[in-house]
Amino acid sequence: RTVALIGGEFSGGQPKGGVERAPKMMRQAKIVDQVKALGYEVNDCGDHAFPSPDAANSSADPPAGIVKNPRTVGNACKQIYDIVQAAVKRDEIVYTIGGDHSLGLATVGGHAASRPNLCCIWVDAHADINTAETTGSGNMHGMPVSILLGLQKPQDIPGFEWFNPVMTTADIVYIGLRDLDEGERSIIRKFGMKAFTMHHVDKYGIGQVVQMALDHVNPKRDRPIHLSFDVDALDPAIAPSTGTTVRGGLTFREGHYICEAVYETGLLRGLDIMEVNPALGNDKEVADTIAIGCSLTRCALGETLL
Ligand code: DIR
Ligand code: MN
Ligand code: MN
Ligand code: MN
Helix, strand or coil: EEEEEEEEEEECCCCCCHHHHHHHHHHHHCHHHHHCCCCCEECCCCECCCCCCCCCHHHHCEEEEEECHHHHHHHHHHHHHHHHHHHCCCEEEEEEEEHHHHHHHHHHHHHHCCCCCEEEECCCCCCCCCCCCCCCCCHHCCCCHHCCCCCCCCCHHCCCCCCCCCCHHHHHEEEEEECHHHHHHHHHHCCCEEEEEHHHHHCHHHHHHHHHHHHHHHHCCCCEEEEEEEEHHHCCCCCCCCCCCCCCCCHHHHHHHHHHHHHHHHEEEEEECCCCCCHHHHHHHHHHHHHHHHHHHHCCCCCCCC
Protein backbone atom coordinates (compact mmCIF):
# COMPACT_ATOMS: atom_id res chain seq x y z
CA ARG A 1 0.00 0.00 0.00
CA THR A 2 0.96 3.60 -0.50
CA VAL A 3 0.98 6.23 2.23
CA ALA A 4 0.54 9.82 1.09
CA LEU A 5 2.51 11.98 3.52
CA ILE A 6 1.25 15.55 3.88
CA GLY A 7 2.93 18.14 6.09
CA GLY A 8 0.58 20.85 7.34
CA GLU A 9 2.81 23.69 8.52
CA PHE A 10 0.00 25.66 10.04
CA SER A 11 -0.51 27.37 13.39
CA GLY A 12 -3.30 29.87 12.67
CA GLY A 13 -6.01 27.86 14.44
CA GLN A 14 -4.51 28.74 17.83
CA PRO A 15 -2.22 31.40 19.26
CA LYS A 16 1.02 29.49 19.98
CA GLY A 17 3.72 29.57 17.32
CA GLY A 18 5.93 26.57 16.67
CA VAL A 19 3.32 23.92 15.89
CA GLU A 20 3.96 24.64 12.18
CA ARG A 21 7.48 23.23 12.61
CA ALA A 22 6.37 19.72 13.60
CA PRO A 23 6.31 18.23 10.06
CA LYS A 24 9.96 19.14 9.48
CA MET A 25 10.94 17.85 12.94
CA MET A 26 9.16 14.54 12.33
CA ARG A 27 11.04 14.27 9.04
CA GLN A 28 14.32 14.95 10.86
CA ALA A 29 13.36 12.12 13.20
CA LYS A 30 13.20 9.94 10.07
CA ILE A 31 9.46 9.38 9.89
CA VAL A 32 9.63 8.72 6.14
CA ASP A 33 12.18 5.92 6.54
CA GLN A 34 10.19 4.50 9.43
CA VAL A 35 7.04 4.26 7.32
CA LYS A 36 8.98 2.72 4.43
CA ALA A 37 10.56 0.20 6.79
CA LEU A 38 7.06 -1.10 7.52
CA GLY A 39 6.72 -2.04 3.87
CA TYR A 40 4.75 0.94 2.56
CA GLU A 41 5.46 3.04 -0.48
CA VAL A 42 5.57 6.69 0.53
CA ASN A 43 4.13 9.27 -1.81
CA ASP A 44 5.62 12.38 -0.29
CA CYS A 45 3.19 15.21 -0.95
CA GLY A 46 5.53 17.69 0.76
CA ASP A 47 5.17 20.21 3.55
CA HIS A 48 2.76 23.04 2.98
CA ALA A 49 3.34 26.41 4.60
CA PHE A 50 0.80 29.19 4.93
CA PRO A 51 1.19 32.88 5.65
CA SER A 52 1.13 33.29 9.40
CA PRO A 53 -1.81 35.38 10.59
CA ASP A 54 0.38 37.76 12.62
CA ALA A 55 2.61 38.46 9.62
CA ALA A 56 -0.38 39.10 7.41
CA ASN A 57 -2.05 42.45 7.62
CA SER A 58 -4.70 41.84 10.27
CA SER A 59 -7.17 44.03 8.42
CA ALA A 60 -7.10 41.38 5.66
CA ASP A 61 -8.53 38.80 8.03
CA PRO A 62 -10.52 40.45 10.81
CA PRO A 63 -12.22 38.20 13.36
CA ALA A 64 -15.73 36.96 12.62
CA GLY A 65 -17.42 37.70 15.93
CA ILE A 66 -14.71 36.38 18.21
CA VAL A 67 -13.51 33.69 15.78
CA LYS A 68 -9.86 34.43 14.99
CA ASN A 69 -8.15 34.26 11.59
CA PRO A 70 -11.15 32.67 9.87
CA ARG A 71 -9.99 33.33 6.28
CA THR A 72 -6.44 32.25 7.04
CA VAL A 73 -7.67 28.98 8.56
CA GLY A 74 -10.23 28.48 5.78
CA ASN A 75 -7.60 28.98 3.09
CA ALA A 76 -5.13 26.56 4.72
CA CYS A 77 -7.92 24.01 5.14
CA LYS A 78 -8.98 24.35 1.49
CA GLN A 79 -5.43 23.66 0.28
CA ILE A 80 -4.92 20.63 2.52
CA TYR A 81 -8.44 19.40 1.71
CA ASP A 82 -7.62 19.32 -2.01
CA ILE A 83 -4.32 17.49 -1.44
CA VAL A 84 -6.01 14.93 0.82
CA GLN A 85 -8.85 14.41 -1.61
CA ALA A 86 -6.45 13.81 -4.51
CA ALA A 87 -4.53 11.21 -2.46
CA VAL A 88 -7.75 9.44 -1.52
CA LYS A 89 -8.75 9.30 -5.19
CA ARG A 90 -5.44 7.49 -5.81
CA ASP A 91 -6.55 5.11 -3.02
CA GLU A 92 -3.59 6.02 -0.82
CA ILE A 93 -3.60 6.08 2.98
CA VAL A 94 -3.62 9.77 3.82
CA TYR A 95 -1.20 10.63 6.58
CA THR A 96 -1.08 14.25 7.70
CA ILE A 97 1.35 15.72 10.19
CA GLY A 98 0.10 19.00 11.71
CA GLY A 99 0.08 21.77 12.40
CA ASP A 100 -2.77 22.61 14.68
CA HIS A 101 -5.99 20.61 14.73
CA SER A 102 -8.06 23.16 12.81
CA LEU A 103 -6.64 21.22 9.85
CA GLY A 104 -8.74 18.25 11.00
CA LEU A 105 -11.56 19.82 9.01
CA ALA A 106 -9.40 19.46 5.91
CA THR A 107 -8.01 15.99 6.57
CA VAL A 108 -11.21 14.27 7.67
CA GLY A 109 -13.39 16.42 5.39
CA GLY A 110 -11.20 15.93 2.31
CA HIS A 111 -11.04 12.23 3.03
CA ALA A 112 -14.79 11.83 3.53
CA ALA A 113 -15.50 13.77 0.33
CA SER A 114 -13.96 10.98 -1.74
CA ARG A 115 -14.34 7.92 0.49
CA PRO A 116 -17.96 6.90 0.86
CA ASN A 117 -18.93 5.55 4.26
CA LEU A 118 -15.89 6.92 6.09
CA CYS A 119 -15.99 7.00 9.87
CA CYS A 120 -13.72 8.91 12.21
CA ILE A 121 -12.09 8.28 15.57
CA TRP A 122 -11.09 11.61 17.15
CA VAL A 123 -8.54 11.12 19.91
CA ASP A 124 -8.19 14.30 21.94
CA ALA A 125 -8.38 15.86 25.38
CA HIS A 126 -10.84 18.28 23.76
CA ALA A 127 -13.93 17.75 21.63
CA ASP A 128 -13.04 20.52 19.14
CA ILE A 129 -16.77 20.95 18.52
CA ASN A 130 -17.31 24.59 19.46
CA THR A 131 -19.36 26.71 17.09
CA ALA A 132 -18.93 30.42 16.45
CA GLU A 133 -21.61 30.83 19.12
CA THR A 134 -20.17 28.58 21.82
CA THR A 135 -16.43 29.23 21.49
CA GLY A 136 -14.93 31.10 24.40
CA SER A 137 -11.42 31.35 22.98
CA GLY A 138 -12.21 32.13 19.33
CA ASN A 139 -9.45 29.66 18.40
CA MET A 140 -10.47 27.59 15.41
CA HIS A 141 -8.60 24.46 16.51
CA GLY A 142 -11.45 24.15 19.00
CA MET A 143 -14.04 24.15 16.16
CA PRO A 144 -13.20 21.75 13.28
CA VAL A 145 -15.65 19.01 14.26
CA SER A 146 -18.65 21.34 14.34
CA ILE A 147 -17.93 22.55 10.80
CA LEU A 148 -17.08 19.05 9.60
CA LEU A 149 -20.51 17.84 10.73
CA GLY A 150 -22.35 20.96 9.60
CA LEU A 151 -23.41 21.87 13.15
CA GLN A 152 -21.65 25.14 12.43
CA LYS A 153 -22.72 26.24 8.96
CA PRO A 154 -19.55 26.74 6.89
CA GLN A 155 -21.23 29.57 4.95
CA ASP A 156 -21.47 31.54 8.17
CA ILE A 157 -17.70 31.66 8.67
CA PRO A 158 -15.73 33.74 6.17
CA GLY A 159 -13.21 31.50 4.41
CA PHE A 160 -15.24 28.29 4.76
CA GLU A 161 -17.91 28.87 2.12
CA TRP A 162 -16.32 26.17 -0.06
CA PHE A 163 -16.80 23.42 2.51
CA ASN A 164 -19.55 20.87 2.12
CA PRO A 165 -20.30 18.74 5.20
CA VAL A 166 -20.78 15.06 4.36
CA MET A 167 -20.39 13.38 7.75
CA THR A 168 -22.92 13.26 10.56
CA THR A 169 -22.76 13.09 14.35
CA ALA A 170 -23.12 9.30 14.12
CA ASP A 171 -19.98 8.91 12.00
CA ILE A 172 -17.52 10.10 14.63
CA VAL A 173 -16.48 8.84 18.04
CA TYR A 174 -14.22 10.46 20.63
CA ILE A 175 -11.61 8.92 22.90
CA GLY A 176 -9.63 10.71 25.61
CA LEU A 177 -11.83 13.73 26.39
CA ARG A 178 -11.32 15.55 29.66
CA ASP A 179 -11.58 19.27 28.98
CA LEU A 180 -14.94 20.29 27.54
CA ASP A 181 -16.58 23.68 27.31
CA GLU A 182 -20.19 23.92 28.49
CA GLY A 183 -21.44 24.52 24.95
CA GLU A 184 -19.54 21.48 23.69
CA ARG A 185 -21.11 19.32 26.38
CA SER A 186 -24.60 20.34 25.31
CA ILE A 187 -23.86 19.73 21.63
CA ILE A 188 -22.55 16.22 22.40
CA ARG A 189 -25.62 15.50 24.54
CA LYS A 190 -28.09 17.05 22.13
CA PHE A 191 -26.98 14.88 19.23
CA GLY A 192 -26.32 11.78 21.35
CA MET A 193 -22.75 11.64 20.17
CA LYS A 194 -20.55 8.81 21.36
CA ALA A 195 -17.69 10.06 23.50
CA PHE A 196 -15.32 8.05 25.64
CA THR A 197 -13.81 10.36 28.22
CA MET A 198 -10.84 9.54 30.47
CA HIS A 199 -13.44 8.46 33.01
CA HIS A 200 -14.51 5.69 30.63
CA VAL A 201 -10.91 4.73 29.97
CA ASP A 202 -10.43 4.32 33.74
CA LYS A 203 -13.72 2.49 34.17
CA TYR A 204 -13.56 0.00 31.30
CA GLY A 205 -9.91 -0.06 30.29
CA ILE A 206 -8.62 1.00 26.91
CA GLY A 207 -9.27 -2.39 25.27
CA GLN A 208 -13.00 -2.23 25.98
CA VAL A 209 -13.19 1.45 25.11
CA VAL A 210 -11.71 0.98 21.64
CA GLN A 211 -13.97 -1.99 21.04
CA MET A 212 -17.04 0.00 22.10
CA ALA A 213 -15.91 2.94 19.98
CA LEU A 214 -15.57 0.69 16.93
CA ASP A 215 -18.89 -1.03 17.71
CA HIS A 216 -20.51 2.40 17.58
CA VAL A 217 -19.10 3.83 14.35
CA ASN A 218 -18.19 0.58 12.67
CA PRO A 219 -20.41 -2.25 13.97
CA LYS A 220 -19.80 -4.56 11.00
CA ARG A 221 -16.14 -3.58 10.70
CA ASP A 222 -16.65 -2.70 7.07
CA ARG A 223 -16.22 1.09 7.07
CA PRO A 224 -12.93 2.79 6.28
CA ILE A 225 -11.50 4.64 9.29
CA HIS A 226 -9.84 8.02 9.71
CA LEU A 227 -7.90 8.31 12.97
CA SER A 228 -7.36 11.95 13.93
CA PHE A 229 -4.94 12.01 16.85
CA ASP A 230 -4.31 15.22 18.82
CA VAL A 231 -1.23 14.49 20.93
CA ASP A 232 -2.75 16.45 23.82
CA ALA A 233 -4.93 13.36 24.35
CA LEU A 234 -1.81 11.84 25.87
CA ASP A 235 -0.80 12.71 29.40
CA PRO A 236 1.48 15.76 29.46
CA ALA A 237 4.02 13.66 31.38
CA ILE A 238 4.70 11.71 28.16
CA ALA A 239 3.78 14.32 25.51
CA PRO A 240 4.52 17.72 27.03
CA SER A 241 5.29 19.71 23.89
CA THR A 242 1.80 20.68 22.81
CA GLY A 243 -0.18 23.89 23.13
CA THR A 244 -3.04 22.97 25.43
CA THR A 245 -1.93 20.29 27.89
CA VAL A 246 -4.46 18.79 30.30
CA ARG A 247 -3.41 16.53 33.14
CA GLY A 248 -4.84 13.04 33.48
CA GLY A 249 -4.44 11.90 29.90
CA LEU A 250 -3.81 8.64 28.10
CA THR A 251 -0.73 6.69 29.14
CA PHE A 252 1.97 5.83 26.62
CA ARG A 253 0.52 2.37 26.16
CA GLU A 254 -3.12 3.52 26.00
CA GLY A 255 -2.27 5.93 23.19
CA HIS A 256 -0.34 3.33 21.26
CA TYR A 257 -2.99 0.69 21.93
CA ILE A 258 -5.59 2.82 20.15
CA CYS A 259 -3.35 3.00 17.08
CA GLU A 260 -2.61 -0.71 17.15
CA ALA A 261 -6.25 -1.66 17.54
CA VAL A 262 -7.25 0.52 14.60
CA TYR A 263 -4.48 -1.01 12.50
CA GLU A 264 -5.73 -4.44 13.49
CA THR A 265 -9.11 -3.76 11.88
CA GLY A 266 -7.38 -3.47 8.50
CA LEU A 267 -9.60 -0.45 7.87
CA LEU A 268 -7.29 2.51 8.56
CA ARG A 269 -7.26 4.82 5.54
CA GLY A 270 -6.39 8.15 7.12
CA LEU A 271 -4.19 9.25 10.01
CA ASP A 272 -3.46 12.67 11.50
CA ILE A 273 -0.80 13.39 14.10
CA MET A 274 -1.63 16.90 15.27
CA GLU A 275 -0.53 19.62 17.69
CA VAL A 276 3.07 18.58 18.33
CA ASN A 277 4.71 21.92 19.16
CA PRO A 278 8.53 21.85 19.18
CA ALA A 279 8.64 25.43 20.52
CA LEU A 280 7.21 24.32 23.87
CA GLY A 281 9.27 22.63 26.56
CA ASN A 282 12.94 21.78 26.96
CA ASP A 283 14.99 19.70 24.53
CA LYS A 284 14.10 16.40 26.14
CA GLU A 285 10.39 17.21 26.23
CA VAL A 286 10.44 18.19 22.57
CA ALA A 287 12.38 15.06 21.60
CA ASP A 288 9.97 12.86 23.58
CA THR A 289 6.91 14.44 21.97
CA ILE A 290 8.32 14.14 18.44
CA ALA A 291 9.28 10.54 19.16
CA ILE A 292 5.77 9.76 20.33
CA GLY A 293 4.32 11.27 17.16
CA CYS A 294 6.54 8.87 15.23
CA SER A 295 5.75 5.81 17.35
CA LEU A 296 1.98 6.43 17.23
CA THR A 297 2.31 6.58 13.47
CA ARG A 298 4.26 3.33 13.28
CA CYS A 299 1.73 1.56 15.52
CA ALA A 300 -1.17 2.77 13.36
CA LEU A 301 0.68 1.34 10.37
CA GLY A 302 1.27 -2.03 11.96
CA GLU A 303 4.71 -2.01 13.52
CA THR A 304 3.96 -3.67 16.80
CA LEU A 305 1.53 -6.41 15.83
CA LEU A 306 2.71 -9.91 14.96
C1 DIR B 1 -11.17 25.04 24.02
C2 DIR B 1 -9.84 24.35 23.97
N1 DIR B 1 -12.26 24.09 24.03
C3 DIR B 1 -11.33 26.01 22.84
N2 DIR B 1 -9.71 23.59 22.80
C4 DIR B 1 -8.57 23.04 22.36
O1 DIR B 1 -10.45 26.85 22.68
O2 DIR B 1 -12.31 25.91 22.13
N3 DIR B 1 -8.56 22.32 21.33
N4 DIR B 1 -7.44 23.22 23.00
O3 DIR B 1 -7.56 21.66 20.87
MN1 MN C 1 -7.70 18.74 18.87
MN1 MN D 1 -5.96 21.40 19.61
MN1 MN E 1 -6.77 18.90 22.05
